[in-house]
Amino acid sequence: MDRQGARILLVDDEESIQHTLTTVLPPAGYTVYQVRNGKDALQKVQSIRPDLILLDLGLPDMDGKDVIRLLRERAIAPIIVISVRDDETEKVTALDTGAHDYLTKPFTLPELLARMRATLRSVSATQDDVFTVGNLRVDLRRREVLAGEIAVKLTATEYDLLKVLIHHAGSVRTHHELIHELWGRTQYQDPVHLLRVTMSHLRRKLQPDPMKPRYIVTEPGVGYRLRTESSGYPGKARQRA
Amino acid sequence: MDDSSAQKETEQSLRSLLRLSDKLNSASDLDSLLDSLVEQLLELTGAESGCAGLRTSQGMSGGHFFLGPKVVPLTYHCAPGVGWAGWLLQHGTHYLTNDAARDAVIVPEVRERLGVKSGLAVPIVDSEKDVIAFFEIYNKRAGDGFTGADLDHCLAAAQIASLAIHSRLLNRNLSALAAFSQSLTVTADFDQILYVVGSRIERSFKRRSVILLPVNGELVPRSLGAEFIFSESELAVATWSWKHGQAAGYSTEILPDAQAQYLPLKARGEVIGVFGVEATPGAWLSNVQRQLFRAFINQSALAIERGFLEQKVRRLRFLEESDKVQNAVLSAISHDVRAPLAAITVSLSGLMTSNGTLDQAAQRQLLETADIEARRLHRLVNNLLSMTRLETGVSAVKTEPHDLLELVSAALEELGAAASQRQVSFDIPADLPLVPMDFGLITHVFINLFSNAFKFSPPGQPVEIRGRIIDDQLEVLVADRGVGVPLEDLSRIFDKFYRVAELGPSHGLGLGLAICKAFIEAHNGRISLENNPMGGTIVRFVIPFHPAAIARVGNSQS
Numbered sequence: 174m175d176r177q178g179a180r181i182l183l184v185d186d187e188e189s190i191q192h193t194l195t196t197v198l199p200p201a202g203y204t205v206y207q208v209r210n211g212k213d214a215l216q217k218v219q220s221i222r223p224d225l226i227l228l229d230l231g232l233p234d235m236d237g238k239d240v241i242r243l244l245r246e247r248a249i250a251p252i253i254v255i256s257v258r259d260d261e262t263e264k265v266t267a268l269d270t271g272a273h274d275y276l277t278k279p280f281t282l283p284e285l286l287a288r289m290r291a292t293l294r295s296v297s298a299t300q301d302d303v304f305t306v307g308n309l310r311v312d313l314r315r316r317e318v319l320a321g322e323i324a325v326k327l328t329a330t331e332y333d334l335l336k337v338l339i340h341h342a343g344s345v346r347t348h349h350e351l352i353h354e355l356w357g358r359t360q361y362q363d364p365v366h367l368l369r370v371t372m373s374h375l376r377r378k379l380q381p382d383p384m385k386p387r388y389i390v391t392e393p394g395v396g397y398r399l400r401t402e403s404s405g406y407p408g409k410a411r412q413r414a
Numbered sequence: 415m416d417d418s419s420a421q422k423e424t425e426q427s428l429r430s431l432l433r434l435s436d437k438l439n440s441a442s443d444l445d446s447l448l449d450s451l452v453e454q455l456l457e458l459t460g461a462e463s464g465c466a467g468l469r470t471s472q473g474m475s476g477g478h479f480f481l482g483p484k485v486v487p488l489t490y491h492c493a494p495g496v497g498w499a500g501w502l503l504q505h506g507t508h509y510l511t512n513d514a515a516r517d518a519v520i521v522p523e524v525r526e527r528l529g530v531k532s533g534l535a536v537p538i539v540d541s542e543k544d545v546i547a548f549f550e551i552y553n554k555r556a557g558d559g560f561t562g563a564d565l566d567h568c569l570a571a572a573q574i575a576s577l578a579i580h581s582r583l584l585n586r587n588l589s590a591l592a593a594f595s596q597s598l599t600v601t602a603d604f605d606q607i608l609y610v611v612g613s614r615i616e617r618s619f620k621r622r623s624v625i626l627l628p629v630n631g632e633l634v635p636r637s638l639g640a641e642f643i644f645s646e647s648e649l650a651v652a653t654w655s656w657k658h659g660q661a662a663g664y665s666t667e668i669l670p671d672a673q674a675q676y677l678p679l680k681a682r683g684e685v686i687g688v689f690g691v692e693a694t695p696g697a698w699l700s701n702v703q704r705q706l707f708r709a710f711i712n713q714s715a716l717a718i719e720r721g722f723l724e725q726k727v728r729r730l731r732f733l734e735e736s737d738k739v740q741n742a743v744l745s746a747i748s749h750d751v752r753a754p755l756a757a758i759t760v761s762l763s764g765l766m767t768s769n770g771t772l773d774q775a776a777q778r779q780l781l782e783t784a785d786i787e788a789r790r791l792h793r794l795v796n797n798l799l800s801m802t803r804l805e806t807g808v809s810a811v812k813t814e815p816h817d818l819l820e821l822v823s824a825a826l827e828e829l830g831a832a833a834s835q836r837q838v839s840f841d842i843p844a845d846l847p848l849v850p851m852d853f854g855l856i857t858h859v860f861i862n863l864f865s866n867a868f869k870f871s872p873p874g875q876p877v878e879i880r881g882r883i884i885d886d887q888l889e890v891l892v893a894d895r896g897v898g899v900p901l902e903d904l905s906r907i908f909d910k911f912y913r914v915a916e917l918g919p920s921h922g923l924g925l926g927l928a929i930c931k932a933f934i935e936a937h938n939g940r941i942s943l944e945n946n947p948m949g950g951t952i953v954r955f956v957i958p959f960h961p962a963a964i965a966r967v968g969n970s971q972s
Contacts, residue, residue: 261812279792366815369848373817383823383840384833391820393853394812 178202179293182223184214184240185255186233190278194227197282203289211235211243218248225293230256230267238270245271251292255280261394265347268395274344275395291343291401304339306399306406309379309388311339320379330355331375334368338389338399347396372397427567430458434571438578444468445477447582448547451575452480455551458571459564462553463528465490467499468579469546469700471619474499476548481528488527497521498535502548508569509535512559514552528552532559536568540580544701547579580702587706590618595713604721608636611714619707621694625679625718626652627687635690652676652688659685664693677711681719689714750794754787761787793828793861797929800855804936811855811936815848818881818888824853825860832868842881849888850959855933862926863892863953871896871950887939887956895950899943907943930955 179202183194186209198205206221208214211232218226226244230237241252251273256263264275273292276285302314310319313336318325327335337354338346352364361367376389386406390398400406434454441447448466456464467476467490476490476499492500498509501519511517512532514525524530530552538547551568554560594614601607608625615623626633626649633653651669655662655676663672672693679687689711699707761784765777772780804811819842826833867877875895882889899907908931927943934941934955941955 279788369815373820373848376817376820377844380823383819384826384838385823386827387820387823390824391816391853394814 178204179224179289180221181205181289182214182217182221182226182250183207184209184211184226184232185229186210186231187229190229190255201286209233211240214240215243215247218244218250222248223250225289226250226252227289228252228254228272230254230258230263238266241267241270241272251296253288253292255285261392264345264392264395268345268347269349287343287401291341295341295344304342306342306388306402307380307386311335313339318379320381325378327375327378330371331378334371334375335379335399338397342399343401345392345396345398349396351396427458427563430454431567431570431574434458435574435578438575441578444579444582444586447575447578448477448549449480451549451571452551455549455568455571456480458567459534459551459560460555461534461551461560462555464549464551466549467547468583469503469548469703471621471699471703472694474503474548476550479524479528486527488524490521490524492521497524498533498550499548502535502537503545506537506539506543506545508537508565509533510560510565534560534564534568536572538572538576538579540576540701542701546583546700546702547575549575583702584705587702587709590706591709591713594618594710598713598717601717604725605636607717607721611710611717615691615707615710615714618710619691619699619703622692624674624690625687625714626656626676626690627718628656633688648672648674648690652690656685656688663690665698679711679715679718681715686715686719686722751791754791754794757787758784758791797858797862797925800858801925801929801932804932811852813850813852813937815850816853816856817848818842818846818890821851821853821857822860822879824857825864828857828861829864829868833864835873836868837874837876838864839876839878841878846881846883849883849957851888851937851957852933855936856957859930859933859955860892862930866926867892867894867896867951870894875950884956887958889954889956891952891954893946893950893952895946895948898945898949898951901945904943904945908941927953 181198181203183191183205185191185194185207191207191209195205195207206217206223208217209232211234214226214228214232226248228237228240228244230240232240237254237256241254244250244252252271254264254267254272254275255278256267256275257278259277267275273295274288276288302312304311304313308321311317312319316332318327318332318335333355334351337351348365348368352368355368356364372389372391376387380386380388386400388400388406390400392398434451437450437454438447441450448468452464452466455461463479463481463486465476465479465488467474469475470491473491473493473496475492477488479486479488479490490497490499492498492503494500495504498519498521501509509519510533511520514520514530514533517525517533520530520533532554533550533552535548535550537545538549540546549568549572551560554564597610597614598607601610611625612623615621625636627636628634633649633656635649648663651663651672651674654668655678658668659678659680660668661675661677662668664670664675666675674690674692677689677691678685679689691707761780765772765780768777819840822840822842826838864877871877871894878891878893880891880893908927930953931941934957937957939955939957941953943951943953946952
């Protein structure tokens, strides 16, 4: 990454979004290139070689899913879908087609920045040994999970699940992806259900207080996301309010 | 026999026939008329016993067998072609035998009970040669059996009886029709009208029937008291009758192979539906019966038409009502959308035009206001959207097994500061299974319930939430120690745009609980609200779920 920071290709035909993001992203250290339709996006992606693509699904010239597929053929840059469509099948299709994450409009700037950071980090392949969010601290090298001062005892499956989520911290992982990473080609009859139950146990162990914000959130019909301090977990910043 | 005795006998017969005519005309009802007929016939012919009966919708039916002056209680139902009476119905002419012992047509029970050796059966026909009744006489006391003269006398008697019986049958039709009309007039409900028509016709004509009415340009059978065999091909025949305004099906010229006959229901010259009546092969209706049947059908058509009109009136009234509701929606929404929009606009424009006159804390304040109001607006739009989608059937409930606790947490997170300053106590068992529900919808229910609880109870008072599995149902209670709901408002508290007047005009859209109700009912659940004996309110909702789902969770738990 050079001094200008990561290159972002913004594909959205909505004036207000274009305007806002080209205003707020450069101060956060990003260089923004913008196009308004799928055809231009496919051209531009070759010439500017972006590090990340922000893609609206409702483009005037092409279907969003086709854009994702064609972009994935041309560039290795990860794609975050930003869309007003809040339909779960739409999300799953976008993720299955190759999008890295999905953000529903309206979203806040901190949310967007967090997702962008999470996505860029997960493709850069350098991982910290220690993950922290809120009161939770996971030391991957020592297989140690602490909730505040207290050591949390996880089963092997629960720990593996947490590890996978930490590797993709901040981004959504679909049921399908999680099942594949946990059990490979599973013979379990209902692996999604097994995943849900394991997840519910893990979540209660990590955050037993329902009054506190969740570390792991359910994306209904899609999968799960491990929040990071910056990806929507309120942490200390919001508690001041 | 000499001339004078022959003449004497003829005179005697004539006198007997005149007496018969008198007796029949003075009979008060059909039953006594038939009794007199048999009595007179026994006297006229010198027969030992006899009986008389009427044509029914199923064949012939007689009662009151006379053995001399004694009455033998024997009811006598003959399908067409069965027994002497059935034979008469089928052939339309008399039956005479003087060797009943070897007769194959007679009903054996009648032969044995009455010891029949000889017999004469005669149909009574109306002016159109349609059989309307019959009589039978058995065992001539003198001689070797019934003679040609007996037959002549009986035929003459049948002629005389015909008029008397026919006029009484018409009378009976009139009173049946009057009763039918009466029962339809007092019937208000549309489905009730259909039921009355069906059951009356079945009782009067011993035939199952069906009423078909057009729905969106297609004929649809409306089920009546009796189940009716109904197939695609029958529907085609009925549809033909409907489109052409003519009878079709069994025993008509159009598609006679059908299992039923279909008659157009006409009201004010228009075909409003079709009446189907099941065929009973061999048992056709007499002219008199057919007249009554047609009159019944016409009456039914008028009653059904009246039912239609009443339904239309009701629908118009309903539309008027929903117009009112829509106006309420518009005014409520415009208020609740404008209020946050105003706050956002004022805050942002204030920031833009301040030119450095505002200190940092004031700027921050304005921005936070804009942010909070924008989020509120977003929630409102989501609520309205989900509700509209459910109501219009655009989207269905998407259930997945979820952890109740996570939905509660998600709702509290959404409420942010409003929740974190409150004391919420949880009573949810650690082993509560995952329950299939729509994450977004039920989270909204909790947001609305908590938001009410926080709004209407003092900050120091706790809010309690309890979750349980009872009888394959998830039961959730949200209790607060707030102001409670006045008794007069309890019944309408879940209505759209209903607000508790006591609380003043501007505390919300009046949609929160209506949305909760819609979302819970979309899960086939129920929601109720009662006042908490300790002060405040308790909202209780249940969501049913399949017991197999519990078992599965139980198995996979380590």
